[in-house]
Each structure stands twice: as C-alpha cells, then as structure tokens.
Amino acid sequence: MIESGGELGGQRLAPGQSFNFACRPGLACFNTCCRDKRLPLLPYDFLRLRRALELPAAQVLAQRVELEADPVSGWPALRIRLTDQGVCPFVTNEGCSVYPHRPTCCRVYPLARAVRPGGKGRKPQEIFLRQETPGCLGWEEPDELDVAAWVEQQGLAPYQKVNNYCLRLFMHPARQGKVSLNQQQTHAFISALYNLDAFQPLAASPGFGEKFGFDQDRLDLALADEEELLKLGVDWLAGVLLGK
Ligand code: SF4
Ligand code: SF4
Known part of the structure; x- marks a missing residue:
C-alpha cells in the first residue's frame, strides 16, 4: 500500500x-x-x-x-x-x-x-x-x-505518523530495486515489525544496544511503549538488512 x-x-x-x-x-x-x-x-x-x-x-x-x-x-x-x-x-x-x-x-x-x-x-x-x-x-x-x-x-493521524516512520525502512535509500529476503530475514522482519512479543526480549537482551547502535534512553523508551518498540524495530531492520 x-x-x-x-x-x-x-x-x-x-x-x-x-x-x-x-x-x-x-x-x-x-x-x-x-x-x-x-x-x-x-x-x-x-x-x-x-x-x-x-x-x-x-x-x-x-x-x-x-x-x-x-x-x-x-x-x-x-x-x-x-x-x-x-x-x-x-x-x-x-x-x-x-x-x-x-x-x-x-x-x-x-x-x-x-x-x-x-x-x-x-x-x-x-x-x-x-x-x-x-x-x-x-x-x-x-x-x-x-x-x-x-x-x-x-x-487517521496516528496511523499516518507510524506508517510514515516505516518509510525509513520500506523506502530506504540503500535499497536497490526489488527486495528479496531469505527465510531468516523474513523471520526478522515479521518479528521486529509485527510480533513485538518476540522482538521485545531481543531488544531487552544484554549487549543489544551496543551491538546495534542504540543508546539506553532509546531502549528504555522502546521497552516501555509498544509504538516506540515498533519504531526501534524499523531502525533495527534498516540496519541489519540495508546498513545504516
Ligand atoms: S459502506 Fe461506506 S465505504 Fe462501503 S460501499 Fe457503502 S458507502 Fe462505500
Ligand atoms: S477491518 Fe472492519 S472495516 Fe475493515 S474490512 Fe474488516 S470489517 Fe470492514
């Protein structure tokens, strides 16, 4: 869409x-x-x-x-x-x-x-x-x-707000043509953007912020609020799939 x-x-x-x-x-x-x-x-x-x-x-x-x-x-x-x-x-x-x-x-x-x-x-x-x-x-x-x-x-406003945030991933400037994700990448995509019950423990795991470049304030925000967790998922995926 x-x-x-x-x-x-x-x-x-x-x-x-x-x-x-x-x-x-x-x-x-x-x-x-x-x-x-x-x-x-x-x-x-x-x-x-x-x-x-x-x-x-x-x-x-x-x-x-x-x-x-x-x-x-x-x-x-x-x-x-x-x-x-x-x-x-x-x-x-x-x-x-x-x-x-x-x-x-x-x-x-x-x-x-x-x-x-x-x-x-x-x-x-x-x-x-x-x-x-x-x-x-x-x-x-x-x-x-x-x-x-x-x-x-x-x-519509709250929907527009988060949908627009997702453009950082869906229309990432590093994306070249059509995306083709393997099974593992598809699983990561579904977890980070949809199955937040599964992404939350990953985001809370020791070393996650350091490894993927998120500071503690950002992580605390995400772990306290589902919409922020979803936005973290967008940025995390952009990094792991396309590079920052
Ligand atoms: S229910 Fe509303 S949107 Fe659906 S066909 Fe009728 S007028 Fe159009
Ligand atoms: S989610 Fe609601 S408005 Fe949308 S198609 Fe289903 S019943 Fe209709």
Missing part, C-alpha cells in the same frame, strides 16, 4: 478541495465493501488490531493473517485472511467489530493514499485520490468535506 502510488488510479484531491461523501449504516451498500478486497496490514495496523483482539501477536499472525511478497517492492506484505466466502472475518451485521482499531486501508477507503519520503528534514509527500468503486453509495451523499476533514473523521 505504501508503495502503490505508481499503480493507483482515481482523481487526485488537492489540499482543501472538497468532495461529497458519507459512509453510514442505513445505506444499501453498508458492509458490502468488507468483502472481496485485499486488506493490507501495515505494522501499526497489526499493532492496533492485536490490541482490539486482545490476543498474543503469534496467535493473530497464525489465525488472521496471510503473508505474501509485495509485487512492487518485494517486501513481505501482510493482509487480513478473508473467510472462505471472501469476507473480512471482522465484519458483523452491525458493522466492523474492530472499528476503533480498523486498519489504515479501511480508514482511507474510499480514498487511496500514496506517500513518498520527503527527504532530509522534510515531511513525507502524500496524495489522496478518489476511488469511486461501483456500488459505493457514499458518493451520492450530500455531506461536503475535504481530505483534512476525512483524515480527522477517520482518526
């Missing part, structure tokens, strides 16, 4: 440009978009989903997630495992059962977001595009808003 900018279609929305849209129960299309979709799980999406499910990371990975290689970047890419009927396992008649913790793709939809690193000291560049999927009746609703209002309404 992060790197799908080159493949995305749809009309680009300029900052401040208004559009008419609303998604709510009562629309005839309600819940129909929670099926037959690829539902990517970025590292922060997984962290939030795991919080919603209150289950160990390894269990969520085993039961709810599929792993593939991103066709563009080659990075391991996780997505929600749909039911045999092609439906998201979290949808109910009343709507999304993990709504407060739903992933980035569900918050952004029916827009699409593409982002690129902004360079040294600059914010990442992001664009939003309209995805006018057939059958989505929300586009016929009168509510007028712009991208900033949509971001606010959908609670």
Whole structure:
C-alpha cells in the first residue's frame, strides 16, 4: 500500500478541495465493501488490531493473517485472511467489530493514499485520490468535506505518523530495486515489525544496544511503549538488512 502510488488510479484531491461523501449504516451498500478486497496490514495496523483482539501477536499472525511478497517492492506484505466466502472475518451485521482499531486501508477507503519520503528534514509527500468503486453509495451523499476533514473523521493521524516512520525502512535509500529476503530475514522482519512479543526480549537482551547502535534512553523508551518498540524495530531492520 505504501508503495502503490505508481499503480493507483482515481482523481487526485488537492489540499482543501472538497468532495461529497458519507459512509453510514442505513445505506444499501453498508458492509458490502468488507468483502472481496485485499486488506493490507501495515505494522501499526497489526499493532492496533492485536490490541482490539486482545490476543498474543503469534496467535493473530497464525489465525488472521496471510503473508505474501509485495509485487512492487518485494517486501513481505501482510493482509487480513478473508473467510472462505471472501469476507473480512471482522465484519458483523452491525458493522466492523474492530472499528476503533480498523486498519489504515479501511480508514482511507474510499480514498487511496500514496506517500513518498520527503527527504532530509522534510515531511513525507502524500496524495489522496478518489476511488469511486461501483456500488459505493457514499458518493451520492450530500455531506461536503475535504481530505483534512476525512483524515480527522477517520482518526487517521496516528496511523499516518507510524506508517510514515516505516518509510525509513520500506523506502530506504540503500535499497536497490526489488527486495528479496531469505527465510531468516523474513523471520526478522515479521518479528521486529509485527510480533513485538518476540522482538521485545531481543531488544531487552544484554549487549543489544551496543551491538546495534542504540543508546539506553532509546531502549528504555522502546521497552516501555509498544509504538516506540515498533519504531526501534524499523531502525533495527534498516540496519541489519540495508546498513545504516
Ligand atoms: S477491518 Fe472492519 S472495516 Fe475493515 S474490512 Fe474488516 S470489517 Fe470492514
Ligand atoms: S458507502 Fe462505500 S465505504 Fe461506506 S459502506 Fe457503502 S460501499 Fe462501503
């Protein structure tokens, strides 16, 4: 998703440009978009989903997630495992059962977001595009808003923040073309970005900071806060897979 900018279609929305849209129960299309979709799980999406499910990371990975290689970047890419009927396992008649913790793709939809690193000291560049999927009746609703209002309404800001941090790895300047990770590297990737239950003891182990160049304050922060641990995982992986 992060790197799908080159493949995305749809009309680009300029900052401040208004559009008419609303998604709510009562629309005839309600819940129909929670099926037959690829539902990517970025590292922060997984962290939030795991919080919603209150289950160990390894269990969520085993039961709810599929792993593939991103066709563009080659990075391991996780997505929600749909039911045999092609439906998201979290949808109910009343709507999304993990709504407060739903992933980035569900918050952004029916827009699409593409982002690129902004360079040294600059914010990442992001664009939003309209995805006018057939059958989505929300586009016929009168509510007028712009991208900033949509971001606010959908609670996207914390997701954008950590997703943007992950660009340090996913779009690392030392990466040459498509990534091809071996089994051990894939295991490290999953542990550091998704299975934080497994990464935490590694980060807490004697000599970890010295070996990988993290000072004690950074480690203390990471060991006290899961989001900081995830960011440590991003920087650790960038070092071990691509060099600092
Ligand atoms: S996570 Fe929730 S919003 Fe997203 S597809 Fe599943 S049920 Fe729908
Ligand atoms: S309005 Fe669009 S996004 Fe909302 S439930 Fe209907 S199809 Fe899904």
